[in-house]
Amino acid sequence: xxxxxxxxxxxxxxxxxxxxxxxxxxxxxxxxxxxxxxxxxxxxxxxxxxxxxxxxxxxxxxxxxxxxxxxxxxxxxxxxxxxxxxxxxxxxxxxxxxxxxxxxxxxxxxxxxxxxxxxxxxxxxxxxxxxxxxxxxxxxxxxxxxxxxxxxxxxxxxxxxxxxxxxxxxxxxxxxxxxxxxxxxxxxxxxxxxxxxxxxxxxxxxxxxxxxxxxxxxxxxxxxxxxxxxxxxxxxxxxxxxxxxxxxxxxxxxxxxxxxxxxxxxxxxxxxxxxxxxxxxxxxxxxxxxxxxxxxxxxxxxxxxxxxxxxxxxxxxxxxxxxxxxxxxxxxxxxxxxxxxxxxxxxxxxxxxxxxxxxxxxxxxxxxxxxxxxxxxxxxxxxxxxxxxxxxxxxxxxxxxxxxxxxxxxxxxxxxxxxxxxxxxxxxxxxxxxxxxxxxxxxxxxxxxxxxxxxxxxxxxxxxxxxxxxxxxxxxxxxxxxxxxxxxxxxxxxxxxxxxxxxxxxxxxxxxxxxxxxxxxxxxxxxxxxxxxxxxxxxxxxxxxxxxxxxxxxxxxxxxxxxxxxxxxxxxxxxxxxxxxxxxxxxxxxxxxxxxxxxxxxxxxxxxxxxxxxxxxxxxxxxxxxxxxxxxxxxxxxxxxxxxxxxxxxxxxxxxxxxxxxxxxxxxxxxxxxxxxxxxxxxxxxxxxxxxxxxxxxxxxxxxxxxxx
Amino acid sequence: xxxxxxxxxxxxxxxxxxxxxxxxxxxxxxxxxxxxxxxxxxxxxxxxx
Numbered sequence: 206x207x208x209x210x211x212x213x214x215x216x217x218x219x220x221x222x223x224x225x226x227x228x229x230x231x232x233x234x235x236x237x238x239x240x241x242x243x244x245x246x247x248x249x250x251x252x253x254x255x256x257x258x259x260x261x262x263x264x265x266x267x268x269x270x271x272x273x274x275x276x277x278x279x280x281x282x283x284x285x286x287x288x289x290x291x292x293x294x295x296x297x298x299x300x301x302x303x304x305x306x307x308x309x310x311x312x313x314x315x316x317x318x319x320x321x322x323x324x325x326x327x328x329x330x331x332x333x334x335x336x337x338x339x340x341x342x343x344x345x346x347x348x349x350x351x352x353x354x355x356x357x358x359x360x361x362x363x364x365x366x367x368x369x370x371x372x373x374x375x376x377x378x379x380x381x382x383x384x385x386x387x388x389x390x391x392x393x394x395x396x397x398x399x400x401x402x403x404x405x406x407x408x409x410x411x412x413x414x415x416x417x418x419x420x421x422x423x424x425x426x427x428x429x430x431x432x433x434x435x436x437x438x439x440x441x442x443x444x445x446x447x448x449x450x451x452x453x454x455x456x457x458x459x460x461x462x463x464x465x466x467x468x469x470x471x472x473x474x475x476x477x478x479x480x481x482x483x484x485x486x487x488x489x490x491x492x493x494x495x496x497x498x499x500x501x502x503x504x505x506x507x508x509x510x511x512x513x514x515x516x517x518x519x520x521x522x523x524x525x526x527x528x529x530x531x532x533x534x535x536x537x538x539x540x541x542x543x544x545x546x547x548x549x550x551x552x553x554x555x556x557x558x559x560x561x562x563x564x565x566x567x568x569x570x571x572x573x574x575x576x577x578x579x580x581x582x583x584x585x586x587x588x589x590x591x592x593x594x595x596x597x598x599x600x601x602x603x604x605x606x607x608x609x610x611x612x613x614x615x616x617x618x619x620x621x622x623x624x625x626x627x628x629x630x631x632x633x634x635x636x637x638x639x640x641x642x643x644x645x646x647x648x649x650x651x652x653x654x655x656x657x658x659x660x661x662x663x664x665x666x667x668x669x670x671x672x673x674x675x676x677x678x679x680x681x682x683x684x685x686x687x688x689x690x691x692x693x694x695x696x697x698x699x700x701x702x703x704x705x706x707x708x709x710x711x712x713x714x715x716x717x718x719x720x721x722x723x724x725x726x727x728x729x730x731x732x733x734x735x736x737x738x739x740x741x742x743x744x745x746x747x748x749x750x751x752x753x754x755x756x757x758x759x760x761x762x763x764x765x766x767x768x769x770x771x772x773x774x775x776x777x778x779x780x781x782x783x784x785x786x787x788x789x790x791x792x793x794x795x796x797x798x799x800x801x802x803x804x805x806x807x808x809x810x811x812x813x814x815x816x817x818x819x820x821x822x823x824x825x826x827x828x829x830x831x832x833x834x835x836x837x838x839x840x841x842x843x844x845x846x847x848x849x850x851x852x853x854x855x856x857x858x859x860x861x862x863x864x865x866x867x868x869x870x871x872x873x874x875x876x877x878x879x880x881x882x883x884x885x886x887x888x889x890x891x892x893x894x895x896x897x898x899x900x901x902x903x904x905x906x907x908x909x910x911x912x913x914x
Numbered sequence: 915x916x917x918x919x920x921x922x923x924x925x926x927x928x929x930x931x932x933x934x935x936x937x938x939x940x941x942x943x944x945x946x947x948x949x950x951x952x953x954x955x956x957x958x959x960x961x962x963x
Contacts, residue, residue, distance in 0.1 A: 230953065231953040231954065231956035231957050232957075234953060234954065234957060235957045235958075252947075252950060253946060253947045253950060254947055254949045254950025254953055255946075255947045255948055255949045255950055256947070299940070302945075303937065303940065303942065306933060306936050306937070307933065310929055310930075310932070310933045312931070314926060317925065318922075337922065337926075341926075487945050695954070771956075793927060
């Protein structure tokens, strides 16, 4: 995990990438690029709108917080991109795109030559055209077929077989045989078939890979980062900026209010409250004072702290949980995708059939050359073109439909696994509930006081202030003119309104069990208490109803205490397990899996990370910690829980279309294989059969476009 | 037949030109930001002066 910056060739500038999720339009691009170019120290800024990213070339003296502040001054929230994994992923898609382009070019040109042969060219012309086709086809097969050959070889070496084995054998055998035909002036060469097959299959594979990239970059731009670094006090009292991975145990970090901690540590001096939402999903801030242990990723809310680093980088609590997650995710990597499962019986069947055709025709008295030609025709006609295209085409159309409804699906197998799920486990805080405080008794305040509260609340970054501001702005309240605003550390906001002193802050005497409240006073009157609670997500009850109707039994699995979980469980009428640590959640999932259940885990916090990785399939809300989002197979946007049920519904529909496509592919084989066995398949018939079956399965997959409605 | 000796190499050459142009576009980053490219034409780049 290093900040994604590299020294430019000149050595004088450095490039840093920032995720800017708030970009919406052309004006945003112009504002960001022209605005950043005016900042001293920044040489150039270039926006990538698709990835919601901006690449900034700057002088090395300019440090991350300064650039972040500069972007903030222009009006955008930005986070430095620390993980390079999101960036190198597109390389696979690039290689596939190149291979597809080459195969497309070659198949068109070979088809051009083949049409002449089909329409009756003979003798020297036919030989010449076959020869030209060979010159185009052989390098193309070698270049574009690499990914299939490599994957087939990997499978064969470990004694398994997958979809790529019959493809590779078919393509290589057909190309070799066609070359032999060309050299001996034979009448049939199947170069067009071989190259077209590669082209169709590459399109399928490209779709699969593009879908993965799109969802991943969508998720990457949502990630809330842990702090990229901290200011460290040297022995002589001066302070210097250190990047997170350069921090060492024993150093003293200065953490101003409103910043995240870059490492685990013990508070040396200062008292404050910290927001643990990123780690636990818990919305109530925790009070900390000197001697308390604090973790990387928590947000310091009220007053500056000095923290002595105890663990940095790979030794932090976050890294520990990441390791637990890695182990939990190993079970899932054993999942075999449906196309590969189909190939397990399909490949041997096809190879046996081709072999039988060869032996049968030899026994029937045909020459070995003719028998081999028929066997090759069987291989090319049965090549799983429709299968290779059927699954990715259906999945990418469904994923696109889901994306428009606010669900980012990370890869095709997610949809397969979602359709299999028959048990759903939900975390409470942040998953069934919004994970942020919502004011519940705002309407007890008179309207003119609400506008004063808004004026006070919008000047503070405390979570309760932010909640007040959002709720009041949603009511259409306009802020009043409050003067002399200032923040009293550890208490709240003070100011004056029409020459009366007003304040908004922590209640004077904290009633027990009521930490989520603020007091509003005007001119020394009795304070008005405003209460907050963590509200249920909209549509939570309906969503659970839909899931039950689709055969998924739901329950809560929470790290919170029974008293905190009870009202939620009661409101939703489902059972709950409470006080579950990350390891307990893992064990619960393991027990259910042993009992034969396929578990859908829905969670958000860092503590859910291992469970999300261990579940058969998992989803996380976009408000989740970055660990939660990375571990989940799908991320849903917005406040509503409804996308969870939508995703399950679309997954079922997708699998129905995939099965239909399999039936179409089998029906096509039932028709075409007897023709091939009878030796009636000429290159023209092969080309027609292959393209028509591919068009039919893609057309069938396109019906999924409206599947999420 | 004699036309073919000219036309076929010409057809292949034109096809190769297209392929080379695509590779060049891919390498020079023109496919990096498809959505952004669509929006950039809307930006008014009239600098002062």
